[in-house]
Amino acid sequence: MENSFLIKTKDLVKTYPVGHTTLFALNRVSLGFKPGEFAGLVGPSGSGKTTFLNIIGSLDSPTEGSAVVMGKNVEDLSHKQAAELRNRSIGFIFQTFNLLPVYTVYENVEFPLLLLNLPPKERKEKVMKALEWVRLADRAKSKPAQLSGGESQRVAVARAIVKKPSIILADEPTANLDAENSFNILDTMEELNHELNTTFIFATHDEKVIKYLRRKITLVDGKVTKDEVYEQKNSKGDI
């Protein structure tokens, strides 16, 4: 069963020194995520959600315990190997979209494929496909400044999904969106999750997002207090 996990953490601890004391951002967190999960870490600010995403996103390493992502122990990875893992297997979606402002929508989505050195024809096919998934193919030539917040986040989703990563980590993806755009984005992500079997892991305290989750992990003061799995829910997130 161990092998079926895309992500597996065991007794994960992350501490930060604060003055003369030590702050436990994560305190013995043991979690596993399988392919195709649509899960979320919920909890108040400072509960360790983003720290957990950092570690499983190979952006940070744990103080104690282990985090194995795609069969690789994050702690053992060099900077280059960690970048390689992110490049091939992990997509990120941020609260503030973080699109590259001087490039078009097409070029923003194309960028991860440039890092993979794919040939131009293949890149074009994948970019257009990703833009169709998020229903923005007609805005390919637009610049980020010409897009609405919802459209910008859909471009960010396309950028994350274009290389078909196994995992997408989304940190408060709807925090800057109104309700309608939030639902649109979440619908899109849910469709992609079904269609591509991509594992989505959210860090959020947005009720709209929480309603869409099929697994809700509650973190409080760096500890997992609840890990709930829902069998069914409707397209608007109603369980």
Next chain:
Amino acid sequence: MIKFIFKGIIRDRSRFLFPVLTITFGVALSVLGYCYFSGVMTSWIQTSAKFESGHLKIMSRAYAEIADQVPNDLAFIGAKNLTADLKKDFPELIFVNRIRFGGLFDVPDENGETKAQGPVMGLAVDLLSEESPEREMLNLENAVVRGRLPEKHGEMLISDEFARRLNVQLGQSATLIGSTMYGNMATANFTVVGTLRFGIAAMDRGTMVADIADIQAALDMEDAAGEILVFFNDYVYREEEAEIIAETFNAKYSDENDEFSPVMNSLSSQGGMADTMGMVDSMMGIMIFSFIAIMSIVLWNAGLVGSLRRYGEIGVRLAMGESKGHLYRSMITESLMIGAVGSIIGTALGLAFSYYLQVKGINIGSMMQNASMMINDVIRAKVTPFSFVIGFIPGLIATFLGTSISGIGIYKRQTSQLIKELEV
């Protein structure tokens, strides 16, 4: 990826405008500085060669030791035969006999009494022989301000400024009072037939030019010459070739034990010219080094400012899986593109200004009033093939260095803070 970087540069004006302007300015200044120095050097070498040193100069060994004092008592005797022999041995070179001398220039009134007097620096050259290259070499016809060139013995030219100061009229007789090569007092009368402007402050103050035969007669220097100046056929000085010729000549004609035997010296080995030329080369080196250092510091700071502005972009790229090394290299590639554009524009501007200065020149006559340096009053820049690369390469090096240093920050970026930073 190159295309991606290029698009970024083209579309983001603040990414390239300041660095391009910095590089353009620096490169243009370097090219202009180099061309101007080249012009000064070329002018100085050409002027010194024409009037003073030749590309090579033959003197007696004793004369050579104190050549600055123009010791005509140590001049050659039998200069004509020596020159004839040399023309056979070195047919590719031009040989001219010269006598430099000093004296008192005395202008009498109608009663023969002294009306005006002044110290004069004299140059005796072959003005009257048909085969003499001197008129053309010294550009005398163009230098005439009033009157004409001497056509017969007993005629001379004086600098126009000197003539005006002493109120000498054309056709007027004047007396040269000097000393013979044997140390006796010498006097000789000449008719002033023309005045000259050399465009060299040191010469325009008080110079007379007369035919060498007249001066030989006046200073009791029959068939003697203080110096034999040697020129390459194309009048272009070539240091290495000159050294070889001097060695060949000295091996054949010079005798260390005979102070009146001839010795040949190249232009650079006369009067500390080698030191001056070396100093100018060093200055050029310092100028280029300073340019690279200053530009690197400016671009380093520009790079730091740019990195701050693009903090988010760099963070996203790292988060998306671009390795720090790849990101660092892409920043350097980007800066080299910017550097190349700035260097091309800077070189073009520098060359344009240099070409303008090559045609128009800058008159430094007022600064050279009391100088003894043989240099034209109008200094012109000189565009050479090297001018095309002198700014371009340092421009690229400066850009590369500046970005390399500022880009080190990429390696210091903590990926563990990326998500937090990108949420801002």
